[in-house]
């Protein structure tokens with residue numbers, strides 16, 4: 001069934017900040033190697049790095065320091081981050097932003113004196129977010145894509161990775177099985193080193209922000225390959241997703257945090273402010289607190305027409321709002337809302353997965369030949385990600401992965417024969433829906449079930465009984481997907497088929513999230529259990545690590561600083 005086979009030295013899955021940085025660094029470090037970027041969409045046009053609005057955290061300014069950025073990251077992550085990974089993030093972000101500007105040609109906004117402008121983002125003690133207006137991601141991805149196009153880096157666009165294939169003795173990775181989405185044919189790519197950089201993507205929640213091409217494929221593949229995933233219960237919700245009805249993909253997309261930062265008010269269905277009942281910082285509290293408060297208000301049924309709440313900016317002066325938030329005002333106008341002078345319906349929306357594949361600081365995983373970077377990886381952010389640390393993470397670790405893979409391929413990399421039975425079995429699983437008789441349900445109703453389960457029971461507020469119920473519901477959803485029938489006569493851009501594969505992966509990763517959430521019997525950061533509302537001892541912080549269905553709690557090693565301490569000299 002596999003119709004073509006390709007060999008390459010380095011194979012990169014995904015073309016976001018992590019994938020493209022890895023390609024450029026590997027190419028620079030070892031120009032003699034063949035490098036292939038394989039991506040579900042079109043290179044430079046897909047994934048979430050392109051969607052970055054706010055910007056990129058990096059300690060550049062006088063008065064700021066990498067120690068301060070580090071402490072913000074550790075405290076924001078509620079002492080769960082791997083401290084060596086977080087240190088790597090904050091130190092190498094400085095190099096990456098210089099590279100983006102001086103070698104790759106990004107233009108970031110500047111101060112009148114010519115220095116880089118850095119704005120305030122929630123949860124940080126210094127204004128350190130570098131940006132290009134509110135279209136920072138487009139600037140970064142366009143420049144990265146141009147540089148990749150200019151080099152001899154091979155591209156497999158509209159190629160969907162479906163399974164990691166080990167060697168026959170299972171000791172190492174051999175390569176990756178793909179579906180060429182343009183034909184529906186199976187392609188096997190053998191590689192000496194493979195980077196998983198498919199960007200996570202919590203699109204299993206009713207309201208979500210990530211791009212539609214993301215369905216946790218990389219995480220699902222890693223999980224099926226038996227790799228350990230950490231912190232999977234930690235899913236970040238952004239408080240202000242646009243709520244414009246189920247008919248539009250605009251629903252769920254982010255209205256930026258700066259609106260609340262500038263003094264925007266959140267109102268319930270009765271048009272009353274409510275945030276001060278939940279937190280003294282009211283609308284300026286952190287994302288997790290605001291999202292929980294909003295969810296609680298929504299549960300009281302005091303909602304806007306679409307079942308959410310409102311954001312109101314008019315008291316700041318419609319002209320000022322229109323000037324300062326031009327992009328947001330236009331986005332709202334596209335959906336019939338007047339952000340500058342009226343009310344806009346909003347709802348918390350699933351934004352980012354802090355959890356992912358466990359990895360070392362040089363991006364190796366425990367499977368020889370497999371490396372990971374970006375949102376597919378876990379451990380950098382712990383229980384919460386600071387806004388602006390996401391794109392820093394993908395670019396920093398993408399570059400590290402490129403350097404590491406180049407060195408690894410030169411020293412010990414080899415093309416290894418795949419386990420042909422594993423390829424056949426992966427193909428057979430993809431073929432499942434074509435072997436069934438006509439479907440009784442449709443994919444929309446199954447997607448609705450997934451949304452319902454994850455939003456209601458594994459979302460912003462959780463409890464043990466709801467999580468156990470969710471596990472049962474996800475099990476039967478998976479069974480229904482396995483019984484689902486599709487017409488396979490035309491495989492070219494067979495969107496139903498890809499949707500089915502998306503849902504299979506989302507259901508699998510949803511079970512992982514749920515199992516980890518059951519295991520964590522405290523509340524911290526993005527994870528809140530109403531039956532365990534207290535945060536456990538920070539000194540005894542432990543992270544969840546899940547391999548297949550087994551979850552273990554593993555202690556955090558405080559390699560640089562312990563709870564109650566700080567690296568900031570002036571704070572002593």
Ligand SMILES: Cc1cc2nc3c(=O)[nH]c(=O)nc-3n(C[C@H](O)[C@H](O)[C@H](O)COP(=O)(O)OP(=O)(O)OC[C@H]3O[C@@H](n4cnc5c(N)ncnc54)[C@H](O)[C@@H]3O)c2cc1C
Nearest residue numbers: 014016018040047048049054055161199374375388390391
């Ligand atoms: C609306 C929005 C705004 C954001 N704003 C900010 C911000 O201001 N600051 C910040 O720091 N972070 C922000 N983030 C988060 C940030 O975008 C991500 O953390 C980061 O870009 C992830 O980079 P990545 O390379 O890991 O993944 P992505 O950039 O998402 O790239 C993933 C790639 O993998 C490909 N892929 C997926 N599945 C497969 C498959 N099966 N086979 C092959 N390819 C596959 C995708 O097509 C894509 O090319 C924002 C996110 C969103 C959604």
